[in-house]
Amino acid sequence: MTDEAYLFLLDDADVVLGVAPAAVGDLACMDTTAVRAWLNAQGCTAASPRLRLVPPEERAVVPEGAERLPVPLSEEELSRVRHRMAPGTHARVEDELLAYRDCADGRDELIARALAAGVPPHRVAELTGVDPATVTAAAGGR
Structure with missing residues (x-):
């Protein structure tokens, strides 16, 4: 398994796959020359509703033939991506676990x-x- 997450472009912005990078918050990879050049080459911006992000273990959901770019994420960034992708019931429990971690630290x-x-x-x-x-x-x- 790769340690890299994937940015990719959907043909249809109404398809729900992955998570919009903007919904995850600041990601260091979005400010890199490689990502900016890739977005420019695709004719899209970081705010495009077609731009999606998946963690390494979810790369199989990227549609075949979709434009994609592997990107490194920190553990904290990867945790935020996974949290945003979690179903609502999981996300609420994850919020409680994060609060517990923060108070137990x-x-x-x-x-x-x-x-x-x-x-x-x-x-x-x-x-x-x-x-x-x-x-x-x-x-x-x-």
Whole structure:
């Protein structure tokens, strides 16, 4: 499997395949000389409703014969593309998972700070909902 996503042009803008790059937000690849030259050669702009983007694992949906260009995406950009392509029910749950990831990021450091400040481990476990053994492990065995 390739690690590159694909930009491609649809013959019919009403066909729903992939995602419009503009709907994903800023993508570094869209500012590259290669992409700008490719768009220019196709006679279209980055805002064209015919321009679509798919992640590497979805490249099979690109219609045969469609003009296409492989583009590199960062992990964060690729995650946004996948999120935009997800069905509505998946997208809502993915939003919750992203919110959880964001609030859980730095958990161990926060636990260590709380313990260093004198908050007892049982209270940290109570406030966070984290298992007491996890509190101890996150604090480096304190």
